[in-house]
Amino acid sequence: MDSVMPGDHSSSDWPDQPRHDEGWPPQGDVVERGREGRDPADQPERELPGAHDGRESTVDAQTAHGDSGSDVVPSREAKVAEDDPAIQRMRGVLRAAVAELRQEALFNFGEMNAVKLTAILGQLLEHSELPKRYLETVRAVFAPPDGYEEASKALENPGAVLVLLREPGTGRTFTAHALLADLQLRTGAKVGPLSFGSSERFPLHRLPRDENAGYLLELPSDEDTFEVGGDFGASLFEVQRTLLSRSSRLIVLTTPEQWQRIGGDAPAGVVPPLKRPDGRAVAETWLRAEAPPDLDASRWLADERIVKLLEGQSPSDVLETVGHILKAEGSKSLVAVSDSDPDGFHAKVLSVVQARTAWRTELLEWHSRKGRTSFQRNFLLVAALLRNATVAHVYAQTAALCRLFGKPVSLRGQEEPGVVEMVSEIEAELDPTNDTIDFARPGWDDAVLSYFWIDRPPARKTFLSWMADAPTTKTTDFLETFTPEERLLLANRVGAFAVRWATHHRKADPLEQIISAWQKDKNLWSAATDLVSAAALHPTMGRFVHELLLRWSKAGSTPELQKLTVDVCAREFGRRNTAKALLRLGYAAGSTDFGVQESVGAAVRTIWSEPSARKSLFTSITKWCAPDSDRRASGRRSFAALATLVSQGYEPDDKVPSLLLSDNEEGGFQPSLDDLSVCWGALLTIEADEEEPTEAVNLWMDAAHGNPSLRPLIFGVLRGAVSAADSALGRRLRYQLRDLLYAWEPAPAPNVDADRVRLRHELLDLLDHDRSRSVARYHPRAASRSDGV
Template sequence: MDSSTAVAGTAPPPAGSSGATASVHAQTNHGTMIGQWFEAVQRHSGAPLPPESVERDLSDYLPVENEAELSVLLEENRALVLVADHLGSGRWTTALRLLTTRPGDPLTLRRVRRGAGDAFSAEGLKGYKRTGWILDLRATGEGVPASCDFGLELLQADDLRDDDSYLVVVVGREVWDRIGHGAGTLARTPKAPAAAALFMRYLQSAGIADPQAWAGDHRFNEKLPQLRPGQVKDWASTLVRAEFEYRSTTGQGTESGSAGFEAVVKAAGKAVSGWMDVLTDWHCVPGRTSYDRNYLLLASVCDGEPIDDVNEKVLSLSRALGEKGQQSVRLAGQQGPGLIQLARQAGAELLPDGRLRFAGPGFAEAVVRYFLLDRPELAKPFMKWTAQLCVKLPTSQAENLAERLAPWILHHAQAARSTRMLLVVAENWSANSTLQRQAHALLVTAALDPQIGELTRKAAGSWAERQNSAPLLKTLAAVFQSVTPAHPRRMLRRLGDLAGSLDERAQLGATEKAEVAEAVGAAIDALWGDDDLHPQLRETLNTWFDSEHKGQQQAAASAFMYLALQQDELGAPALLTGPGTVPDWVIRGWRTALEAEEPTSLARQACAAWLDASATRPSASDRIFSTLVRAVHDTPTDHLRGLRFLNMVRLAEHWLTQGTAPDQEDRNRLRAALMQSVRHADPHHRPEPEGEPAGD
């Protein structure tokens, strides 16, 4: 219930995580990682929680036993603290339930925007009417500085009452004992509903017939009371997958008392235990060779999909793991087992299309997990080899394998408290056009993970300043952009550090530096869609416009050009929409772009768009001309005035030949008018006397 995703339909449910962070379980992955980090960013950002996300999180909710008490406490105090020792204890969904059932009109639900360890002040919640706030302090390393006087902040609920709003804090017991002084009356532990009832609710939602029969089987009902709600959900999801796979492969039913029922219970029982006993027995078979083990590991890595040149890949894996000797090499000819025998030895079935049907749900993931637990010293070479295998596979296979590998990499980073493997894989994948998206998703997920998020964010900042791979740096720009809604000031600073460090990177060519700067600019442009970030983005751009670092100036110019390309509903430049004078930062943006050695492709596009608008929207023409003229001349000194004028001439000439305004004569007239305005605005321009010729 802290991490609860609806199990719907008759297909195997995706393994997902809701809650305020992007925690990805290492045990399974069914392509949900990108969706997880997107929702995590939304929660961190303080944006309203999407109603469909809230509805999904509550779809299988059963009231906690003390829900009535919690509801009264929240209504009376406007603030409530839900405390528990472990994730999966029901705090998040209980908070959602309480906030969605307040009297009156529905609340707008938001997560309090803050970084791990930041101070908290209820003043930041003031002014948001009818809002249900959730302050999530469950992540590893979370807490509030002692100087914050957190307990007193919670007790002062006048502003919440004035706004008709509520605040629910979800926190671990250790953290609460440290920061909750004086507010103990607001704290309660959710009392989970009966595990068997929750188990049946999950099965019923998934369309399983007769949930009571499954929950009543002694192999489940004896252990369910010992589980937390999140674990109950995992058990139910596993049984749903086992039941689905049995019916799909055999075409037979799973009614209570049938052979199918018994087979599903056994398979689910092995799966929830991680197949540990089965795999231990398999590895202990006398005569088991390294080749056998590596074949099973490779087949599991590929999730049973057909493998081209399977023997070569098994041998490649053997070499990557440092193996030598006869047992690691497949014997020639018909010596040693073939693929059918290897599959049968693993309890799998080789299908006619080359795929493997494993023994039950989660078996492939369990093989990899067993290997990582059994051979921890081989985790790094295994991860590197698998990441490189992704690069060599066709697009669809590469993407699928990368999705499967990502949780294992995150699990390794969590266990080792190290980001080294993240860097190696992200650099590898960023250089491959097929896997750039996966590199981005991997780093964003790690940056929002409750266990290694802070560690990853620090490491990524260091990579941005020290690494010299242009593809990786472009990926980092996109990562910082994605995480900015959750950690705005810090991530904008990271983008600035990345752009500012380009001047010192002798290993990068001018083209590569320009590409990275443009990626930073594109990140700022993407963030512009969040109105709440506009003040910080303008502040950032103004700082970069005046920077001594060429890289920051290039990034600022790129960002501004992207913004300059945006149009309002009438086709006029969006940056000029609104009453009053043109904002100074818009003038500075054009000035920075005009001070490049020569106009960039983006600058040509943006200027052409503005001049097209001037030709087709006469009402906007004066503001457009005034802005461009001021960008050339409105400076206290003559420094670079000549370069700005030259680049304006270049941009106007480019528009004359490439503009989309339909009338060539109008383009000629407007270009001439613009150039005349620019020349006349030059403080050094001397008007020619009336009636005298321009010259001999």
């Protein structure tokens, strides 16, 4: 199964990420962050046994790779274990973790409450070492395909490199995580993802210096102007030697097509002969791990109808079937007891089969029933989309949809059917405790939405408009208030549906409609960015979402799509896929929209945090800042973001522009003086009352004052910035710089610093000399990077 989960991230903080200087964060870091915002009373339930020590938990030992544990202890001891409250609690925690993982894999959060959903989305967008809690869950549900044990043993050898050749969505990420989980269990190795970087070749210095570690490297797909270097396979010899010296290992994910181009001259034996996951085995291990103890998984999987459903299915389709089985097993209303089906099992199996065919026959019968009203059809449609929303909100939103369809209804008084009658009409159940609607049939809600889309083409645009606007409503016509938390939960459910729909049908209409409708609401915009960011990292959905982001980055007529693309690039997508992020930022940088330009500026800091991307990034920014560039506005803001980026200098209180610090690490990059001058020239064209030029001048002049070794370089850059070929432009730039320098250290003024004033005059004198051409042009030979800069 390819899945996204807490900790499923193919880039990491190591090496060279700003939040952690070396290696991974502590083992429990992701787990602890995932707890933020949760009910404290629920926190102990979120931690699996063994999550913070090196021991294998009881649950893990009994469930690893589908082992139910029946042969682990004698029957009498097994009975005692079954009755042990601690053991039962541990298994309950594992079932909850497995259920959560399945929902994440399917990008379907309909059963989660607001707090849990917020935490899960936060975890999806984190990047760090894979947490032990997640690794235990993987071992509990992974069904090893043929060839797995041999591959696992091979990975234990220090210096091992395994290349998994599969398309996204075929279980490659989950297989890799299972291999790493077993490696961690057997050797104690730290395991986690590794970023490829932005260049076409994977540099060896990207390998962390940690001892006894296991890494997962996903190769970026070839697209547009970027592709992985054709000598990648040959480079694995040196990778193996480096890993061997550190007792570490590497798993590489790529596609057969890409490997055919880049895998020539690779070391022998790096591609293990792994078979495809067996659908029945995947379903069995998952059901045994997630289902309650009274569910007879063997009976379900022995039924020929279920066996047929699972044959040849992708892991995600198998998980959908597992979800339908669990739903059917837990539904009391599906049990149609008869002489031929005394316990209703046949009816449950039939409901799972019908769910996999989208309930088309049953929905046709329901919609065409005599006396069926548009109010009832719309109520069914709204209830299907707004899963777990209170019935009052479903009722009110149905009225809103009816108005948009030109058939207004009055919910005042008792003219229209009430909610109890409407719930009965759509053959659902009303939870009296939570006041929510539940469909007994598995997969019924998604089937309803699919049926509408096929059945009512002329109504699609109106429906999309209503769907996008639904979370923007702040109150209802009823006594209840639509709280911000409820709006956010609704937004996430609507957004998740739109993402799933877009990737499944390869049509972005619902998603684009949502982005446009939510652009002016800060909270809803953040929700949209979170969802698209998570989908961009999803092993199954990611490829199509990457295509969407590329297309949106060029959509100059819809700046909200460009802005969302840039905002996604400013998050984990940009760290993990730096080459792709740079390409999309380059297109979006041509936008004339202020919001897009501002977002581009913010995104470059994310890309800059990836050392291998710095040269390409700064080259792009320099081109954007050129006087004749049509991307100069984005270039100014991008350079301002980097020019004001601060790093610690040689003293604890010494703050130095990051662009000026030496980077002696292999593959490091330093901007040239000329390129810095070009970018400063663009920055100085910003209006004087804007903060970026003032902040940048203050930081750079403070650095010149506190670090004499940097002074020639800083002065040379600023002098070059105002030396424009156009004399009128040069004059404006000098005036702008003079004003900013005076603001940095005005004199006369109270508490004036004489040294700072002298420094300002020194630079102004040099600017005057340049202008008058009375002296030779200044060449800052002392600015050599080798002089300790």
